[in-house]
Amino acid sequence: MTEKIQGYLYLSLAMITVGSTVIASKLIASGLPPFSATALRFAVAFPLFFTLVRLTGTPWPRLERREWLILLLQAGAGSVGYTTLLIAGLRYSSATDAGVVIGTLPVVSAGIAILLLGERPSRSTLVAIGLAAAGVLTIVLRPDDGAHHSPLGITLVFGAVICEGLFILINKRIRTPIAPLALSTIMAGMGVAVAIVPALFEAPSQQGVTMQSLAAVLYYALVPTVAGFILWYAGSARVSGTEASVFTALAPVSAVLLAFVILGEPVSINQLAGIGCVLVAVLSLAMPHFRPKTAGQTQS
Numbered sequence: 001m002t003e004k005i006q007g008y009l010y011l012s013l014a015m016i017t018v019g020s021t022v023i024a025s026k027l028i029a030s031g032l033p034p035f036s037a038t039a040l041r042f043a044v045a046f047p048l049f050f051t052l053v054r055l056t057g058t059p060w061p062r063l064e065r066r067e068w069l070i071l072l073l074q075a076g077a078g079s080v081g082y083t084t085l086l087i088a089g090l091r092y093s094s095a096t097d098a099g100v101v102i103g104t105l106p107v108v109s110a111g112i113a114i115l116l117l118g119e120r121p122s123r124s125t126l127v128a129i130g131l132a133a134a135g136v137l138t139i140v141l142r143p144d145d146g147a148h149h150s151p152l153g154i155t156l157v158f159g160a161v162i163c164e165g166l167f168i169l170i171n172k173r174i175r176t177p178i179a180p181l182a183l184s185t186i187m188a189g190m191g192v193a194v195a196i197v198p199a200l201f202e203a204p205s206q207q208g209v210t211m212q213s214l215a216a217v218l219y220y221a222l223v224p225t226v227a228g229f230i231l232w233y234a235g236s237a238r239v240s241g242t243e244a245s246v247f248t249a250l251a252p253v254s255a256v257l258l259a260f261v262i263l264g265e266p267v268s269i270n271q272l273a274g275i276g277c278v279l280v281a282v283l284s285l286a287m288p289h290f291r292p293k294t295a296g297q298t299q300s
Contacts, residue, residue, distance in 0.1 A: 007238025011247040014231035017224040019099060019254025023262055024216040024224070025087045026095040031213025033202035034084035035195050040214075041083060042191035044221035049185035049229075061178045070173050075190035078167020084195070085160035093153025096265045099255025100135060101157045103278040106248050107132035109165040116169060128281040135277030138270045184229055249282040 028037045053060070063071070090098055107128045113119045121129075136158065171183075178186075236244040252275055259265045 003238045007235045010231045010235030014228050015247050015250035016254040017228040018251040021224045022095045022098045022255040023258045024220040026090045027216035028213045029087050029091045031210030034087040035199040036202050037217050038080055038083040039195035039199040040217050041221045042188045045225045046188040048226050049188050053185050058179045058181045061176050063176050067174050074167055074170040075187050076194050077163045079187045079191035080194045081163030082160045085156050089153045089156030092150035094265050095259035096256050096271050098157045099252045100274040103252025104132040105161050107281050108161050109168050112165045112169050124284050128284045131277045131281035135274040138274040249279050
């Protein structure tokens with residue numbers, strides 16, 4: 001197995017774990033309030049990340065006070081905002097619908113960069129944004145089927161995607177280089193700090209906490225959060241950044257398939273059409289960055 005094939009395998013597994021967060025969040029929503037679940041997720045992940053930092057000798061960044069404040073804002077938006085809104089949204093919406101919506105993250109990130117950073121969009125970016133919007137609308141505007149479909153739930157999940165897009169944008173405001181493992185450790189630690197206070201007001205002990213929801217939080221912390229990080233960076237170290245970005249399209253596919261297999265949720269024509277639009281949007285965003293190799297280039 002070549003280095004590149006290994007990279008593709010690691011990236012695929014990483015994105016499958018990302019898709020599985022939708023299933024885990026659906027199970028969490030049935031037995032834990034969102035801030036309590038988020039605080040517990042990062043409380044489990046933080047010591048594991050910190051141990052990895054020590055074992056690998058990853059340098060700890062020396063940041064200015066302004067940069068620490070930016071990181072705190074980043075943790076509030078991306079770490080806590082994403083997780084809590086996803087869990088809250090899945091109380092009202094199906095995991096299949098949520099899987100389609102989270103697939104719009106690369107396109108939403110591009111849209112945020114256009115709106116807030118003033119970046120000039122390319123034609124492919126505009127096409128991708130239109131396709132992603134069409135994908136979401138196919139599930140928002142379909143006939144209501146009761147408990148499995150809710151515009152409110154989809155709106156909350158899309159809010160989670162926006163939070164994650166802001167996470168990516170805010171990260172660009174940090175001038176000091178931060179190793180990915182150190183950044184994940186900081187985000188996990190700050191995630192606990194930000195979520196713990198609202199979690200105390202949720203009083204989870206009075207809301208029927210289930211073993212299933214606790215097991216789902218443990219899975220979320222260990223597999224998508226920690227193992228997913230390791231897989232993603234092991235894969236991205238073996239391929240180009242553009243190649244790695246294409247694999248983000250696997251996240252919504254795995255979420256929809258896992259919702260069907262594990263939760264037994266039906267997959268409608270609207271959802272298939274929606275995920276098709278989202279996949280084409282993500283691929284159209286990435287494809288223009290590929291260039292044919294010249295005769296003097298070799299494969300990495």
